[in-house]
Amino acid sequence: SDPSLLVSGRMTAGESSSLTSADYRVTVDGTTSGTPDTIDITVALVNADGTPVTDTDGNAITQSYSGLTAEEGTFNSVIGGIELEFASGDAYAVGDEFLLQPTKEAASAIELAITRPEDLAFASPIRVENNINNLGDTEVISSFVTNTTVDNTFADLGASAFDGAGGIHSAGSSPTGAGGVGAPAEIYFTSATDYQVLDDAGNVIAEVTGATSFSNMLAQAEASDPAWPSEFSAMDNYPGYDFSLQGEPKAGDSFTIGYNTDGLSDTSNGLALANLQTADSMLLNNNGADSLVTFHESYSNIVTDIGQKASSADISLQAADALKSQSNNWFQSVSGVSLDEEAANLVKYQQSYAASARLLSTAQDLFNTILSVVS
Incomplete structure (x- = not known):
């Protein structure tokens, strides 16, 4: 095959828990010319020594795909939480093989980023506060930030609503441009089940009616109201924050969203970090999402596995030494x-x-x- 042909890979958004410690062997089964070209492949999970990774039943973990788009810029999702790009179109030949090792250098790339406790960012970049005049018993149960990329020109589609100057985009400075709305800065309830999403100038960004839960308030607004700015949706992750409420709101209740200047009296990031200890986020034995365990359990399993293999190797060494001694004695008895x-x-x-x-x-x-x- 042509050594200049390449296959590019990247992690699938939201599928990091599906990523395994295995290597990915991609075999080309066929190509079809067209607009665009397509490709048939088989993806197999393999160990570092080239042996197949197996499931709990001892079956090799492999998956075949047909008709995948083979063109530059198009990534196709496959097993194991990765996506593949076949930029060379129909130039690939049957039998071509490619090996991807997404986690091979992961451990060696871990570095100490901070050395002072005061550098730990325990506070969240945003603060969600209820209006002191609220009549309902609704309260904020969680707020989370998924994107902090700053690019006020929005040339980077990965930009967030943070402006890099201690605030979030106001009306006229968001992706909607002059005359548009700003980033979400307030939730206003018009009834117990209806609410509006407003920017910092009070402009209505979107409305939600008949809400049955108050989880992910901004995501609900984007999904339910066509008025949600298309410029926001065109970004990869805008505004990059959201929050959830719990309780029974009353008409007129409101919650403001703002930049968490100085992060006073806020340890939400620290609590989220601590919760990782009990979160099922690591794969057990490459068996898929049904086998997720915590970091601690995963580490314990690694230690147990290494200990078991070391003990087995030690027993094998002792047996080999005994066999060597027995053979030597027999040889000496015959010819010594x-x-x-x-x-x-x-x-x-x-x-x-x-x-x-x-x-x-x-x-x-x-x-x-x-x-x-x-x-």
């Missing part, structure tokens, strides 16, 4: 030299030599006696 046995033989040979010498000496004496008689 026993010093004790050889010493005994030397004594025996020495005694035999002495006896033979005595016999010769006696024979000589007899011979000399006979000669003397004759003469």
Whole structure:
């Protein structure tokens, strides 16, 4: 195959929990020319030594796909929480293989970012506060920030509503431009089930009617009201924050959203970080979302697995040493030299030599006696 052909990969948004420690082997099964070109592939999860990753039943984890778009800029979602781009169109050949290793260097890239406790960002970048004159018992149960990218020109579609100057976009400075609305800055209830999303100037951005829950207030507004600015939706993640309420609101109740200047009396980020300890966010044995465990459980499983393999290797080493010793003893018993046995033989040979010498000496004496008689 042509070594210049490449396959690019990236993580699928929102699917990080599906990413495994395995490598991804992509095999081209076929291509079809067209507008656009398409490609058929098989994706297999493999271990570092090239052996297949298996599920709990011992079956190799693999998936085939047909008719995927093969053109630059188009990513196709596959198993394991990744997306693939086949920028070379129909130039790929059947049998071409590509290996992606999205987590191979992850551990080595971990670095210490801060050394002072005061540098820990325990506060959230936004603050959601209820109006002191609210009549209902509604309260904020969570607020979260998913994007803090600053780009007031919006050339970067990943820009958030944060302006980089200690605030959020006001009317005229948001993606809607001059004469448009600003970033969401207030929620105003017109009834117990209806509410408006307003910017900092009081302009209505969107309205929600018949709300059955108050989770993800801004996401609900974007999904339910066509008036939600298309310029907001065209961004990857705008405004980049949201919040949830709990309780029974009354008409006229409101909640303001603003930049959390100085982060006073706010540990929401710290609490969210602490909650990661008990959150099921790590895969167990590459078996999919049904096998999610906590960081602590995942670490314990790794330690247990390493300990088990080390113990097994030690037992194998001891068995190999015993077999080596047994073989060596057998070899020595067949072809080796026993010093004790050889010493005994030397004594025996020495005694035999002495006896033979005595016999010769006696024979000589007899011979000399006979000669003397004759003469």
